[in-house]
Amino acid sequence: MVIRKYIAMTEEEAAKLAEEELGKDVVIMNVKKNTPKGLAKLFKKPSVEITAAVDEIQSEEQTESFPDFSKLQEAIQETNAVLEAEAKKEEQAQKEVLLEKEPPGSNILADDTASSTAEAKEEASKRDIEERLSNLQDLLEKQMLADKKEKAEKDEKENTNLVYFDLIRKKLIDNEVEETYVNQILEDISESLSKNANLDSILAGVYQKIVLKIGQPRLIDVKAKRTKYIFFIGPTGVGKTTTIAKIASTLKLTRKTKVALITSDTYRIAAVEQLKTYANILGIPLQVVYSPEDMEQAVEELRDFDLVFIDTAGRSHNNKEQRGDIQKLIETVPEENREVFLVLSATTKYKDLVKISLTYAEITKYNLIFTKLDETDTIGNIFNIHMLTGAPLSYTTWGQNVPDDIGKIDAQSIAKQLLGGNS
Ligand SMILES: Nc1nc2c(ncn2[C@@H]2O[C@H](COP(=O)(O)OP(=O)(O)OP(=O)(O)O)[C@@H](O)[C@H]2O)c(=O)[nH]1
Ligand SMILES: [Mg+2]
Known part of the structure; x- marks a missing residue:
């Protein structure tokens, strides 16, 4: 450009x-x-x-617009046909006049009269044809001018839209939105684009599309009548435990929800200690489970609570056995009583995020939490993974402070950032 x-x-x-x-x-x-x-x-x-x-x-040669010869050809043919028909009509009319007026028995006189009448008629018919021809030419010129104007307007609209589309495409791709999804959005909006679209209206259209595609955040149901068991799963070190602490403290402190914690992360002593510290500060119970049987027992014991958060050990998505363990743990709670959150870091590269999210999708349905937004400027992957998996987006986190650095996913802010504005 x-x-x-x-x-x-x-x-x-x-x-x-x-x-x-x-x-x-x-x-x-x-x-x-x-x-x-x-x-x-x-x-x-x-x-x-x-x-x-x-x-x-x-x-120069490209910009010069050539007359539309096909139209011209059509018009000439049409003109010829009209002229031919006119000539025939005139010939017929003349014959009729001569037959009617010729006095019987005075051939010479009759010849003279007939020839002068015929000449006058011919002259009139010629003038008439010339006049019609000139009218037709005017009409033709007007039509050609109108066609040219319409074509120029159409070209201008299409070219202008293309330039704007390219600018927007570049911005979204710079922010790491996958090209497939960018094209999808632009195709969607190009269909509904009005004739007088300008950059602002196209931007508004794209913004709306992104917001709609992100959808409403899927948050923890604090009003559920039954105890809800909420699992946090995902790769190592993405912030599962910290995110549980943030959500549990917010709900406990602001909504007075009855919250309990379970951890199945018994592989590292530090992991249990980490959650115990939060449990002590918040004054809420913590159960440690070592097996699916322990889990069943803990679920039973905590059934008077509103929400029970279950922390799991960070797992490599590549390890089939570990995935199986997580699946068994999740399935100890009936589907209608559980909710699973897959925690992903916004700093992980796209290819890995794809693999992780697809692997976990094989074992359970989940909602998405993206952490560490403070450590990256590009947030296209949040949109990409949501589009890829169809999993609802729920929360984002942007720092280590418990409980402050967390919020529900904000579709408007993400759309603005993806389009290069401030959130
Ligand atoms: N910058 C930043 N750091 C975060 C965020 N969330 C968590 N952390 C930090 O990331 C590190 C790992 O957090 P954890 O909560 O222990 O992560 P985890 O997923 O539970 O890790 P494992 O249990 O080992 O799998 C800690 O230092 C957290 O303070 C965030 O939103 N932004
Ligand atoms: Mg942890």
Whole structure:
């Protein structure tokens, strides 16, 4: 894409300069009026600066538009047919007049009269045909002009939209939204695009599409009548335990929800200690389970609580046996009483996130939590993984502070960031 600035006294003059240099497909991206202030007013005149862009500069031959010969050909054929029909009609009319007026028995006189009448008729018919021909030509010219204008308007609209689409596509891809999803969004909105679309309306359309695709956050159901058992699963070190602490403290402190904790992460002493510390601070019970049988017992014992959070050990998604352990643990609780959150770090590279999320999808349904947003500037992967798995998005976290650095997923803020705005 070529982007240039042009300054002139009026916007039209500046646009003309742009068109002369960049061709007729040029798109005016921005218009800035320069009004001199203070003393500068005395010796400087106001001017207009435009920013113009074009996909690529076209050569003279390309920009020149050729007449539409097929239309011209059709019109000529039509004209010929009309003329022929007219001539035939006239010939017939003349024959009829002669037959009617010829006095019987005076051939010479009759010949003279007939020939002068015929000449006059012929003259009139010629004038008539000429007049019709000229009208037809006018009509033809008008039609051609209208066609040309319509084509130019259509081309301009399409080219302008293409430039805007390219700008938006580039922004989304810079923010690591997968190209497939970018194209999907742009295709969706190009169908519903109005004739007078400008950059703002296209941006608004894309923004809306992203917000709709992200959807409503799927949060923990604090009003459930039955005890809810909430599992946190995911790779090592992504922030599962910290996120449980954040959610449990917020619910305990602000909503007075009856919360209990279970940990099955018995592989590291530090892991149990970490959760015990949070449990002590919050004054809530913690049960440690070593097997699915222990889990069943803990579930039974904690059935008077509103919410029971279950911390699991970070697992490599590549280890089949470990995946099997997690699945067994989850299935100790009936589906209607449980909720599973897959915790992923926004800093993990896309290829790994794809593999992790697809592997976990084989063992359970889940909602998505993305952590460590404070450690990355690109958040396209949140959108990508949601689109790939269809799993609802729930929370994001952006720091180590318990309980502050957590919030429900904010579709508007994500859409704005993906489009290059501030959240
Ligand atoms: N910057 C940042 N650090 C975080 C965030 N959430 C958690 N952490 C840090 O990440 C590290 C690991 O957090 P844990 O909660 O222990 O992670 P885990 O998933 O439970 O880890 P394992 O139990 O070992 O699998 C800790 O230092 C946390 O303070 C976050 O949103 N942003
Ligand atoms: Mg942990």
